[in-house]
Amino acid sequence: xxxxxxxxxxxxxxxxxxxxxxxxxxxxxxxxxxxxxxxxxxxxxxxxxxxxxxxxxxxxxxxxxxxxxxxxxxxxxxxxxxxxxxxxxxxxxxxxxxxxxxxxxxxxxxxxxxxxxxxxxxxxxxxxxxxxxxxxxxxxxxxxxxxxxxxxxxx
Amino acid sequence: xxxxxxxxxxxxxxxxxxxxxxxxxxxxxxxxxxxxxxxxxxxxxxxxxxxxxxxxxxxxxxxxxxxxxxxxxxxxxxxxxxxxxxxxxxxxxxxxxxxxxxxxxxxxxxxxxxxxxxxxxxxxxxxxxxxxxxxxxxxxxxxxxxxxxxxxxxx
DNA sequence: CGAACATTGTACGTCGCCATACAATATGTG
DNA sequence: CACATATTGTATGGCGACGTACAATGTTCG
Numbered sequence: 091x092x093x094x095x096x097x098x099x100x101x102x103x104x105x106x107x108x109x110x111x112x113x114x115x116x117x118x119x120x121x122x123x124x125x126x127x128x129x130x131x132x133x134x135x136x137x138x139x140x141x142x143x144x145x146x147x148x149x150x151x152x153x154x155x156x157x158x159x160x161x162x163x164x165x166x167x168x169x170x171x172x173x174x175x176x177x178x179x180x181x182x183x184x185x186x187x188x189x190x191x192x193x194x195x196x197x198x199x200x201x202x203x204x205x206x207x208x209x210x211x212x213x214x215x216x217x218x219x220x221x222x223x224x225x226x227x228x229x230x231x232x233x234x235x236x237x238x239x240x241x242x243x244x245x
Numbered sequence: 246x247x248x249x250x251x252x253x254x255x256x257x258x259x260x261x262x263x264x265x266x267x268x269x270x271x272x273x274x275x276x277x278x279x280x281x282x283x284x285x286x287x288x289x290x291x292x293x294x295x296x297x298x299x300x301x302x303x304x305x306x307x308x309x310x311x312x313x314x315x316x317x318x319x320x321x322x323x324x325x326x327x328x329x330x331x332x333x334x335x336x337x338x339x340x341x342x343x344x345x346x347x348x349x350x351x352x353x354x355x356x357x358x359x360x361x362x363x364x365x366x367x368x369x370x371x372x373x374x375x376x377x378x379x380x381x382x383x384x385x386x387x388x389x390x391x392x393x394x395x396x397x398x399x400x
Numbered sequence: 401c402g403a404a405c406a407t408t409g410t411a412c413g414t415c416g417c418c419a420t421a422c423a424a425t426a427t428g429t430g
Numbered sequence: 431c432a433c434a435t436a437t438t439g440t441a442t443g444g445c446g447a448c449g450t451a452c453a454a455t456g457t458t459c460g
Contacts, residue, residue: 107379107382107383107386108273108277108367108370109292109313110383110386110387110390111266111269111270111273111386112270112273112274112313113313113390114266114270114386114389114390114393115266115267115269115270115271116270116313117390117393117394117397118263118266118267118393119267120393120397121393121396121397121400122263124396124397124400125396125400127400132445132446134446134447137264149408149409150408150409151407151408151409158264158267158268158271159446159447159448160447160448160449161408161409161410162409162410162411162412162447162448162449162450163446163447163448164409165409165410165411166410166446166447167446185407185408185455185456186408186454186455186456187407187408187409187454187455187456188407188408188409188455189408189409211396212263214392214395214396214399215263215389215392215393215396216392217392218388218391218392219385219388219389219392223381223385224262224385226378226381226382226385227262227381227382227385227386228262228265230374230378230379230381230382231262231265231266231269231382232265233373233374234269234370234374235265235268235269235272236373237369237370237371237372237373237374238269238272238273238275238276238370239272240369241276241279241280241366241369241370242272242275242276242279244369245276245279245280245282287415287416289416289417304438304439305438305439306437306438306439314416314417314418315417315418315419316438316439316440317417317418317419317420317439317440317441317442318416318417318418319439320439320440320441321416321440322416340425340426340437340438341424341425341426341438342424342425342426342437342438342439343425343437343438343439344438344439
């Protein structure tokens with residue numbers, strides 16, 4: 091598949107770094123999803139699993155913020171993971187509105203497999219890209235994010 | 246909006262450059278969409294408009310490849326732009342299966358406005374990021390795309 | 401305390417995209 | 431030419447995410 095997007099003389103004036111970035115993001119999701127398919131997880135589910143494994147029981151709103159998706163969507167993600175017995179909802183003793191999403195034993199085992207998959211994939215993705223280059227990439231993107239947020243606020 | 250994603254001590258092991266990239270991509274779309282909302286266009290529509298303005302009448306399959314979305318989706322995008330009189334479908338004299346999507350006069354005018362919006366936004370996004378940094382970013386992302394494609398094919 | 405206000409999780413409708421299946425048409429091969 | 435195969439655009443169903451509205455609960459402040 092994918093004969094696309096690294097082309098001849100295209101790149102209209104406004105299809106430049108930004109659209110390269112968009113295309114790359116699409117591929118990131120695609121690559122992770124492809125590898126995680128063996129575990130019957132998508133990137134969002136795997137992220138959630140990883141998060142609660144590492145940081146412990148977490149409210150859905152916090153999860154939403156950290157994973158960068160809406161509170162509504164987190165609910166259904168948790169629903170599915172819960173249905174598979176990978177996480178469980180515990181009442182928060184301090185706030186009866188919130189569910190604390192916690193990892194289960196089965197979830198912990200799967201999360202370990204996710205970690206393996208992730209490490210392998212990350213290693214592949216680093217191929218031919220030096221450490222400083224990766225750091226530079228991260229730095230520029232962070233800066234770009236700041237600019238994007240300003241631009242959005244200014245709209 | 247957006248109190249999110251530039252955090253304290255999070256970043257689980259597998260939420261690193263990749264997820265920064267994903268978050269940035271989301272913001273790119275959000276920023277462009279916010280600016281283009283004044284023209285009642287989203288990023289995809291604007292991209293299509295810009296493409297046919299610059300490269301002339303184009304088959305839908307080519308458009309799909311260049312914009313990085315599926316052929317099915319391109320159809321509905323064209324439908325809407327056509328309904329607004331911004332593009333038109335011309336039969337291809339050489340192949341009766343294909344529609345050549347061409348810009349209209351109204352479309353050309355709107356595309357010019359898109360260009361203005363785009364230039365302004367791009368200038369804002371460049372703020373604090375040097376030319377070499379942008380080029381480095383583009384290079385690393387291109388390399389990353391190659392690795393991603395290999396990883397996907399290998400899955 | 402009680403009344404306003406804020407926050408949490410959920411329900412619901414919408415949007416953009418994908419994957420699949422399909423009819424119409426082209427292209428290649430015997 | 432006839433037949434298999436490929437390609438184009440479309441219809442359809444599904445998925446993941448969003449935004450809005452809401453009931454339940456918490457918090458603040460008179």
